[in-house]
Amino acid sequence: MLEIRDVSFELEGDTGPVRILQDINLTLQDHRFYVITGPNGGGKSSLAKIIMGIYQPTSGKILMDGLDITALSITERARLGIGYAFQQPPRFKGITVGGLLRLVNDKNGCGYNFLYDVGLCPKDYVEREVNASLSGGELKRIEIASLLNRKLKIALFDEPEAGIDLWSFSRLTETFRKIHNQYNNTTVIISHQERILELADEIILIAEGKIEQQGDKQKVLPGILKGCDCSKDCLERGEMTDECNR
Amino acid sequence: MNAIDSKLLEEIADLHEIPQGAYNIRKNGEKAGRRSTDNIEIKTKSDRPGIDIIVKPGTKGESVHIPVIITDTGLNDLVYNTFDIGEGSDVLVVAGCGIHNPGKDKARHDGVHNFVIRKGARMRYVEKHYGEGEGTGERILNPKTIVEIEEGGYAELELVQIGGVDSTKRSTEATVHKNGHLIITERMMTAGKQFAESEMIVELVGENAATQIVSRSVAKERSQQMFYPRVAGREKCRGHVQCDAIIMDQAQVRAIPEIAAYHEDAQLIHEAAIGKIAGEQIIKLMTMGLSEQEAEDTILQGFLK
Ligand SMILES: Nc1ncnc2c1ncn2[C@@H]1O[C@H](COP(=O)(O)OP(=O)(O)OP(=O)(O)O)[C@@H](O)[C@H]1O
Numbered sequence A: 001m002l003e004i005r006d007v008s009f010e011l012e013g014d015t016g017p018v019r020i021l022q023d024i025n026l027t028l029q030d031h032r033f034y035v036i037t038g039p040n041g042g043g044k045s046s047l048a049k050i051i052m053g054i055y056q057p058t059s060g061k062i063l064m065d066g067l068d069i070t071a072l073s074i075t076e077r078a079r080l081g082i083g084y085a086f087q088q089p090p091r092f093k094g095i096t097v098g099g100l101l102r103l104v105n106d107k108n109g110c111g112y113n114f115l116y117d118v119g120l121c122p123k124d125y126v127e128r129e130v131n132a133s134l135s136g137g138e139l140k141r142i143e144i145a146s147l148l149n150r151k152l153k154i155a156l157f158d159e160p161e162a163g164i165d166l167w168s169f170s171r172l173t174e175t176f177r178k179i180h181n182q183y184n185n186t187t188v189i190i191s192h193q194e195r196i197l198e199l200a201d202e203i204i205l206i207a208e209g210k211i212e213q214q215g216d217k218q219k220v221l222p223g224i225l226k227g228c229d230c231s232k233d234c235l236e237r238g239e240m241t242d243e244c245n246r
Numbered sequence B: 001m002n003a004i005d006s007k008l009l010e011e012i013a014d015l016h017e018i019p020q021g022a023y024n025i026r027k028n029g030e031k032a033g034r035r036s037t038d039n040i041e042i043k044t045k046s047d048r049p050g051i052d053i054i055v056k057p058g059t060k061g062e063s064v065h066i067p068v069i070i071t072d073t074g075l076n077d078l079v080y081n082t083f084d085i086g087e088g089s090d091v092l093v094v095a096g097c098g099i100h101n102p103g104k105d106k107a108r109h110d111g112v113h114n115f116v117i118r119k120g121a122r123m124r125y126v127e128k129h130y131g132e133g134e135g136t137g138e139r140i141l142n143p144k145t146i147v148e149i150e151e152g153g154y155a156e157l158e159l160v161q162i163g164g165v166d167s168t169k170r171s172t173e174a175t176v177h178k179n180g181h182l183i184i185t186e187r188m189m190t191a192g193k194q195f196a197e198s199e200m201i202v203e204l205v206g207e208n209a210a211t212q213i214v215s216r217s218v219a220k221e222r223s224q225q226m227f228y229p230r231v232a233g234r235e236k237c238r239g240h241v242q243c244d245a246i247i248m249d250q251a252q253v254r255a256i257p258e259i260a261a262y263h264e265d266a267q268l269i270h271e272a273a274i275g276k277i278a279g280e281q282i283i284k285l286m287t288m289g290l291s292e293q294e295a296e297d298t299i300l301q302g303f304l305k
């Protein structure tokens, strides 16, 4: 179980501190599947990075199974079983896909089989370098695979579907469902995609640095799918400039 | 052969025992072992220190190891080696120099290697430089490599210096004739107060001659590096120069690639980049459970592979 208590996060901007997240309170239960969604720039990735230890919150606490991990480094959190698949994964000159996946090898025996789960044939990719020669979608798939081959308590995927083609997409959603059921970890996916939202037990809506809404899929999803007028284009919107009717 | 010798030989030539095929081992300025084969002859030069290595035309799949080790302090070793890689042959040459300097005086090896790659011949040349030793004496290596590739010949030079050499000035000169192809990959890592300079000039003189030069380096601490790779295209030809350096701490790196075209159909490209390790890369590896130091080492190791 992961508890986020009263977490706020500020960054130093050009004109003083900028508030990125404000008073976040959130409990992620074991064995549950969460999807975080919300408008661009709302603070989703920032929250994931705070959980991973990449960002330090300005105030508040993070507890994992009752242990205060707020002061732990990224490495220590990783070793406790937190994993984060980047929204924009970095590339590495000279490091092969196989080499990268071998750095973590929790689920022994599976080798590179997790590459199949993200739609890549191991024999074509294991020896390739994770450098600029990989396409954006290939890089994202490898990033996802780098979490699938670990035994994690909390697996955070930041927009894993971004850049993945339509044909592979359903396979990917299947993979998330399967891995979640099989390894019983807490899965958190940040996504804008309806089909990913459908996978969730619970949906968390983050906007303007706050949790706007949180609850069971059945409760939250219909409201989100209805959308708001701010997402219509200007012709549809016409003269209507009222507040969103979320 | 003692433990220090074995360690040096392993570092520079991956040798655990006497190598297969032809070899010549030079230790502290003297011959310490040699074997010629039916196809590869090694003989001592009569006019100056060094050896002639003659590969018979048509020799395929054979190798020559010519490691040099220095374990004395205060030694200044200079050799001239000449390689004649016979027409249509295909061989591997493993050179390299390891210095274990136990004392306070300089230990220095300057090797001048002269290659002729005959018509249609192929050669892969691997040269590793390595230094160690408990003494304060400097370990200095100044290799000079001269390569001539005849029509349709192919040579691949892999030049590696990964640690312990205090000062190095490397010079490489090559001439590539019609349909000849030269690949040079250079890997360099310096630390402490080490200094490394590498200068190259490849002359593409024949039609459809081609070259690729890829240099990757890491400069740590207060070390200094300087790269000066040049390609001149004098016929219809292709040349690509790429210098890529990671800079850390208070190190300094200068990279000055130069391309010069003297023919309308010379296609030459150069790229050079210097930068520190991207923070994102370290963070990514830390999220996989590596410590910051392990992450850095992994990135550098990959980069220099
Ligand atoms: N390192 C940073 N430096 C400056 N601003 C940042 C930084 N990280 C995040 N921000 C700002 O914080 C806000 C939230 O960013 P975040 O990446 O968390 O959004 P997001 O919800 O993940 O958006 P998206 O859907 O576009 O991925 C944005 O306004 C962003 O510009």
Ligand SMILES: [Mg+2]
Pocket (backbone or CB within 6 Å): A044, A045, A046, A087, A158
């Ligand atoms: Mg984001």
